[in-house]
Amino acid sequence: MPNGRVVFLDKVENYTQLKFGDGYYAYSAEYDPATNGVVPLAYKTNAFCSGGSFLANGTLVNVGGNAPLTWLDPTVGDGFKGIRYLTRSATNGALDGEDWVEPGNQLDTARWYASVQAMPDGTLFVASGSLNGLDPTVLTNNNPTYEILNPDGTTQGTSITMPLLSKAQPYYMYPFLHLLNDGTLFAFTSKxxxxxxxxxSRTTKTLPDLPGDYRTYPNTGGSVLLPLSSTNAWQSSVLICGGAYQDITSPTDASCGLINPYATSPEWEMDAMPEGRGMVEGILLPDGTVLWVNGANLGAEGFNLATDPTMEVLIYDPEAPLGTRWTAGASTNIPRLYHSVALLLLDGSLMIAGSNPDQMPVVSPATDPQGFNTEFRVEVYTPPYLSGDNAARRATDVMISNTVLYANASPFTIAFTTQTSALAVKIALYHGGFVTHALHMSHRMLFLDFEGWEAGKAEQLITVKGPPNNNVAPPGPYVVYVVVDGVPSLGQFVTVA
Structure with missing residues (x-):
């Protein structure tokens, strides 16, 4: 969030580590990575398996969810059509700790497992979902449509059938969505x-099917739009990795497909992770690499449907030749299965949390036949660019002239201090989006053009061009990192207008 804190949402359940004064459990929380402090946040409707994205003004919108569990908590209602709002300030703490706002407006149709993408005009594209959370092989349970939320986060009131979602049933929920520089969406579900x-409301290009297993819920792999810059004409490729079949004995897929959707005749370039993974998620880093974390070697998404956790961080370098793009990072000893998440923090480290593969929380592994309890610990992964002495090489004293960047290539300046031995700099503009179920909704990274860098100087003042248009950078909150010789500065929030 713009205040530097991380907001968690969870389902209505019979145990959390936080309670309100009325004795009921909290199902949302605001977490401060700097202090490890946490405060409970209240919501009015069940946000189980919802989607989300940010409005242009920085407000987080959370949409959809599941039925109420009034026998457990009568204070939380039906979330299938729910729309929840949360606002935080980057300049003061006046809104810190405030609860979700739900004024009562709703989605046009019920959506459980819906994806959201921020659009160039400030609207939100909301796609897919279940009408009732029941068997998706029974087509009357499904909602293979999309609707648009206005820039104020209210629905336009019409759900429109999307043929790609209809075709992909029952593997149509939580589709991968990426906004391209011509304003169209890359949309992927199943294969x-x-x-x-x-x-x-029309398809402009149909792409070839991706070889391998199913890739979207409940057989989820991960997907990223690789970084955008003027060197690739603000056009980039989409990378999709992992997947499975929906069975606990199912081996997961190691294959990855890379496609340039702008090509006249796009084809998937196939690669492979060092191991098969389901529930794996990709996170763009300020140095241009992609981290892939979490998941399992066997099984799929769902309660107690996966085993053999994958503990190792994988690092993907899109600039390396095919066949040499993957390296292994550090390993954890904490399984991160269903309902796990990962998010880039302002200091350039990665927060990894979650894993709730149980219908209701299991606190002791001894009570779970697989030994995979509900995980309340938060981990920090330190990427190689911050390991050893690298953190000491960060740019410091970063001063950005404008906190609002206009998406018309308008210039702004950044002053910073760096070591005189520094050789190169990049300016990364990052949007982390909304993270759930291995999806990073509205997630994107831009490298901005600049001039004025002088190697050998400690005190730098560069002039940076803002993003060229809102197709490349839809309006909303972003983070600027000054990346010197591959090491990011502490990130600072800006708004793209």
Whole structure:
């Protein structure tokens, strides 16, 4: 969030580590990575398996969810059509700790497992979901449609059938969505993908199916839009890795597909992770690499449907030749299975949390036949660019002239101090989005053009061009990192307008 804290949402359940004064459990929390402090946040409707994204003004919108569990908590209602809002300030703490706001407006149709993508005009594209959380092989349970939320976060009131989602049933929920620089969406579900013109509600290009297993819920792999810059004409490729079949004995898929959706005749370039993974998620880093974390070697998403956790961080370098792009990072000893998450923090480290593979929380592994309890610990992964003495090489005293960046290439300046031995700099503009079920909704990274860098100087003042348009950078909150010789500074929040 713009205040530097991390907000968690969870389902209504019979145990959390936080309670309100009325004795009921909290199902949302605001966490401060700097202090490890946490405060409970209240919501009015069940946010189980919801989606989300940010509005242009920085407000986080959370949509959809599941039925109420009034026998457990009568204070929380039906979340299937729920819309929840949370606002925080980057300049003062006046809003810290405030609860979710739910004024009563709702989605047009019920959505459990819906994906959300921020659009260039400040609207939100909300796609897919279940009408009732029941068997998706029974098509009357499904909602293979999309609707648009206005820039104020209210629905336009119409749900429109999306043929790609209809075709992919029952593997149509939580589709991968990426906004491209012409304003169209790359949309992927199951094994199929297309380019979709939202304004005209039509498919503009059908892409070949991705070889390998199913890739979207409940057989979830991960997907990222690789970093955008003027050197690739603000066009980039989409990478999709991992997947499985929906069975606890299912071996997971190691294959990855890379596709340039702008090509005249796009084809998938196939690669492979060092091991098969389901529930694996990709996180863009300020140095241009991609971290892949969490998940399992066997099974799929769902309660107690996965085993053989994958503990190792994998690092993908898109600039390396095919066949040499993957290296292994550190390992953990904490399984991160269903309902685990990962998020880049302002200091350039990665927060890894979650794993709730149980219908209701299991605190002691001895009570779970697989030994995978509900995980309340938060980990920090330190990428190689901050290991050893690297953190001491950060740029310091970073001063950005404007906290609002206009998406018309308008210039702004950044002053910073660096070591005189520094050789190169990049300016990363990052949007972390909303993270759940291995999806990073609205997630993107840009490298901005600049001039004025002088190698050998300690005190630097560079002039940076803002993003060229809102197709490349939809309006909302972003983080700027000054990356010197691959080492990011502490990030600072800005708004792209």
């Amino acid at each position: 199929s993908s297309e380019l979709f013109d939202v304004g005209n």
